Amino acid sequence: xxxxxxxxxxxxxxxxxxxxxxxxxxxxxxxxxxxxxxxxxxxxxxxxxxxxxxxxxxxxxxxxxxxxxxxxxxxxxxxxxxxxxxxxxxxxxxxxxxxxxxxxxxxxxxxxxxxxxxxxxxxxxxxxxxxxxxxxxxxxxxxxxxxxxxxxxxxxxxxxxxxxxxxxxxxxxxxxxxxxxxxxxxxxxxxxxxxxxxxxxxxxxxxxxxxxxxxxxxxxxxxxxxxxxxxxxxxxxxxxxxxxxxxxx
Amino acid sequence: xxxxxxxxxxxxxxxxxxxxxxxxxxxxxxxxxxxxxxxxxxxxxxxxxxxxxxxxxxxxxxxxxxxxxxxxxxxxxxxxxxxxxxxxxxxxxxxxxxxxxxxxxxxxxxxxxxxxxxxxxxxxxxxxxxxxxxxxxxxxxxxxxxxxxxxxxxxxxxxxxxxxxxxxxxxxxxxxxxxxxxxxxxxxxxxxxxxxxxxxxxxxxxxxxxxxxxxxxxxxxxxxxxxxxxxxxxxxxxxxxxxxxxxxxxxxxxxxxxxxxxxxxxxxxxxxxxxxxxxxxxxxxxxxxxxxxxxxxxxxxxxxxxxxxxxxxxxxxxxxxxxxxxxxxxxxxxxxxxxxxxxxxxxxxxxxxx
Numbered sequence: 001x002x003x004x005x006x007x008x009x010x011x012x013x014x015x016x017x018x019x020x021x022x023x024x025x026x027x028x029x030x031x032x033x034x035x036x037x038x039x040x041x042x043x044x045x046x047x048x049x050x051x052x053x054x055x056x057x058x059x060x061x062x063x064x065x066x067x068x069x070x071x072x073x074x075x076x077x078x079x080x081x082x083x084x085x086x087x088x089x090x091x092x093x094x095x096x097x098x099x100x101x102x103x104x105x106x107x108x109x110x111x112x113x114x115x116x117x118x119x120x121x122x123x124x125x126x127x128x129x130x131x132x133x134x135x136x137x138x139x140x141x142x143x144x145x146x147x148x149x150x151x152x153x154x155x156x157x158x159x160x161x162x163x164x165x166x167x168x169x170x171x172x173x174x175x176x177x178x179x180x181x182x183x184x185x186x187x188x189x190x191x192x193x194x195x196x197x198x199x200x201x202x203x204x205x206x207x208x209x210x211x212x213x214x215x216x217x218x219x220x221x222x223x224x225x226x227x228x229x230x231x232x233x234x235x236x237x238x239x240x241x242x243x244x245x246x247x248x249x
Numbered sequence: 250x251x252x253x254x255x256x257x258x259x260x261x262x263x264x265x266x267x268x269x270x271x272x273x274x275x276x277x278x279x280x281x282x283x284x285x286x287x288x289x290x291x292x293x294x295x296x297x298x299x300x301x302x303x304x305x306x307x308x309x310x311x312x313x314x315x316x317x318x319x320x321x322x323x324x325x326x327x328x329x330x331x332x333x334x335x336x337x338x339x340x341x342x343x344x345x346x347x348x349x350x351x352x353x354x355x356x357x358x359x360x361x362x363x364x365x366x367x368x369x370x371x372x373x374x375x376x377x378x379x380x381x382x383x384x385x386x387x388x389x390x391x392x393x394x395x396x397x398x399x400x401x402x403x404x405x406x407x408x409x410x411x412x413x414x415x416x417x418x419x420x421x422x423x424x425x426x427x428x429x430x431x432x433x434x435x436x437x438x439x440x441x442x443x444x445x446x447x448x449x450x451x452x453x454x455x456x457x458x459x460x461x462x463x464x465x466x467x468x469x470x471x472x473x474x475x476x477x478x479x480x481x482x483x484x485x486x487x488x489x490x491x492x493x494x495x496x497x498x499x500x501x502x503x504x505x506x507x508x509x510x511x512x513x514x515x516x517x518x519x520x521x522x523x524x525x526x527x528x529x530x531x532x533x534x535x536x537x538x539x540x541x542x543x544x545x546x547x548x549x550x551x552x553x554x555x556x557x558x559x560x561x562x563x564x565x566x567x568x569x570x571x572x573x574x575x576x577x578x579x580x581x582x583x584x585x586x587x588x589x590x591x592x593x594x595x596x597x598x599x600x601x602x603x
Contacts, residue, residue: 042447044318047458056456062445064318064457067341070311073303077315077323078445080299081273085319085447103311106304 007031009040013057020213020220022177023051026119027058029183029208030090033191034061037198043086044078046071048100050092051125069100072107075114086197088115094124097133097157104159104205109168111202115193118159121210122231129215133157136234141215156234160207164240170202172241176209178227182237189239201244209235253430258396259284259423261431262352262416263292265400266324270436271350272298273323275312277305277331280364281420282354285326306331310338310351317347318457320444322404322436326352328420329370330361332378339413340379344459346474348407350400351385352416354423357555357582365582366420366505371559374417375533382471384478385413386485387532389503393427399530401432408439410481417532419555421505421584481534488536489528492518496525498594499543500577501564502553503529505584510553513590522598532560540567549597550574553590555583575603 006012009031017023034040040060047055049068056063066074071089079087096104096118107114123141124130131141131148134156138147148156160174171193175186186208193204209231211223218226239245256264263285266274274289286302293300299316303309309325316323327335332353342349353374357367377383386406388399396418403414448454461467489507492514493499502510507528517524527543529536544550550572552561558576565574577593579585593603 040448041450044445044447046315053460056454056458060448060454062447062455064315064345064445065460066314067311067337070307070314070338073308073311074315074318076301076308077273077275077312077317078319079315080301080312081316081319081321081323082446085445102304103308106308 007035009034009043009060011058011060015058016054017051018214020211020223021051022210023119025177025183026117026208026210027055029187029190030088030117031059032187033194036191037194039086039194039198042084043088046074046087046089048089048091048095050095052090052092052119053126055090069095069098070103071095071100072103072112072114072116076107076112079112079114086194088117088194090117091119092125093118093120093122093132093134097159105163105166108163108203108205109166111168111170113197113200113202115197116205117190118205118207119210120159120207120235121212123212123215125212125215136230158235160240163205168203169205169241170196170243171204173239174207174209174235174237176227176232176237178209178211178224185237196244251430251432253428255426256393256429257284257424257426258390258393258418259354260288261393261429262396262400263288264431265397266350266404267292267296268431268433268436269322269401269404271322271324271404272296273316273321274298274300274325275303275309275323276325277303277309277327279328279331281356281423282326282328282352284424285352306334307337310335313349314338314342314345314347317342317349318445320441320446322350322408324350324352326354328354328356329358329367332370332373336373336379339377339385340381340383341459342413343377343379343383344381345457346411347457348411349413350404350407351413353418355417355419357580363582364420366555366584367580367582368419368504368506368555369557369559369580370417371532371554371556374415375535375563383474384533385415386410386481387415387417389417389530389532390422391504391507391528392422393425393429396422397429397431405437406485408437410477417504419505485531486534486536486538487530488539489530490525490539491528492525493527493543495523496543496546497523497548498525498551498597499547499549500524500526500551500553500590500594501529501540501560502526503532503560506553506555509585509587510590512587513594516587516591517594522594524594535563535567537567540564544568544571547572551577551593551597553577553585555579577603
């Protein structure tokens with residue numbers, strides 16, 4: 001009996017991600033959603049600048065790479081040029097919540113019919129662990145060696161809470177990739193974010209809390225625990241906006 | 250069928266983009282190119298196209314990147330400060346070998362500068378305008394008619410060579426009204442087998458990227474890109490000459506400065522001074538051969554520009570500094586009169602310094 005197989009939308013290439021990083025899980029969830037909806041042949045992915053810049057090696061899809069933070073703008077161009085295609089941007093926290101904030105907010109405000117997978121691991125991973133817009137108060141990073149000081153660096157950006165204030169977007173949800181239960185919720189949210197696009201409903205963003213054992217200086221197990229103890233209390237999981245659910249009420 | 254109408258330069262350019270088959274415009278408001286956006290906001294819906302006002306110039310050029318990835322003709326337009334913001338996108342378009350059409354209706358700088366005409370973005374345009382080794386095809390219209398004809402040509406060149414074609418014009422050409430004949434021919438069709446259209450689960454995936462972590466691979470990408478650029482230089486250089494058969498004094502000017510210079514050359518010739526004009530229509534590729542040939546019989550070159558002297562360096566390079574080149578310029582939004590240019594011609598004709 002086959003219990004689990006590789007989703008067809010994923011390639012067989014081994015990923016370059018660090019041990020304990022949850023990008024691999026999130027890639028798989030995206031691929032499973034694409035398989036489930038039968039949209040592989042018309043889906044186009046956009047890799048960001050950051051750890052997942054090479055994501056195009058791992059998906060069996062037409063793909064491009066955007067400049068740092070610009071994936072929602074590139075997605076807008078692709079989708080407007082070919083509305084039949086299913087377009088998703090895969091972005092990290094520095095990419096989306098810092099340098100690309102304007103592109104993300106305005107794509108949401110326009111209710112651009114795209115899907116954004118926003119991976120928040122509270123740190124710049126690829127450049128070696130600098131403070132991110134989502135680094136937690138007190139979090140030690142390369143550029144906040146004494147811990148993030150809110151008086152000096154301000155407060156973390158809560159993307160879902162912020163975007164949910166806009167009239168534009170269709171679906172905004174935060175999930176986590178640190179436990180079986182949370183991964184199952186994440187799978188549902190990601191599939192919904194793609195289904196919304198197939199149905200023409202508009203902008204859907206799923207923030208996936210993720211771990212970075214390498215730059216957090218933790219074992220993979222401790223990193224998943226830190227997500228439960230510290231990260232999730234600051235970034236509560238849940239659906240922040242869901243227009244179709246509201247319509248159904 | 251062709252029709253002749255009276256139009257502003259910016260509007261003629263916008264209509265020509267429609268005629269070229271462009272159905273995707275992404276832009277952000279800035280003076281003095283506003284007529285392009287205003288025209289296309291009305292016109293695109295009429296032809297089933299997309300007009301989208303982006304949140305920034307940066308977003309607009311990356312939307313062009315996305316639409317170009319999909320294999321569609323796409324454009325953006327801006328003016329000097331906005332082009333600086335687009336320079337990131339220009340570099341990524343070049344690194345990914347994507348066609349794009351970009352318009353710079355120049356205003357005076359640096360910084361916020363002013364909103365009056367200038368030609369101070371010559372270096373930025375002709376050297377690529379972003380990080381890394383790359384070039385854009387740079388077209389410099391000198392009339393409303395050329396705003397239209399060079400737009401049609403620009404879209405074809407971009408698709409033929411998979412690179413950005415840029416119209417480098419100024420507030421005068423953009424906003425003045427002239428008679429223009431608009432051709433309504435079928436746009437040239439180009440195959441784009443690399444486009445991101447979805448695999449249909451029938452072919453290998455396409456990846457469009459400017460990321461090459463292996464240095465030998467990236468070196469090869471750069472070498473093959475520059476081999477393509479060399480083909481552009483051989484085949485696509487455009488230049489107009491006026492009075493150059495016997496010229497001893499050669500003015501070199503493009504855009505609005507060329508219009509002024511042509512009047513000055515005519516006046517000089519009427520008074521017996523053997524002056525001529527070389528007008529680069531493509532600023533990149535630069536018409537170096539025409540300049541080098543002229544240096545055989547020209548005694549003195551004058552670079553007439555609305556800048557502190559940028560194109561003058563390309564003239565000196567083209568003629569290998571074999572003849573003196575002097576600058577005649579106004580900046581900050583000022584435009585020289587034909588009389589001012591004529592005065593410069595008369596002084597060098599008498600052997601005086603300018």
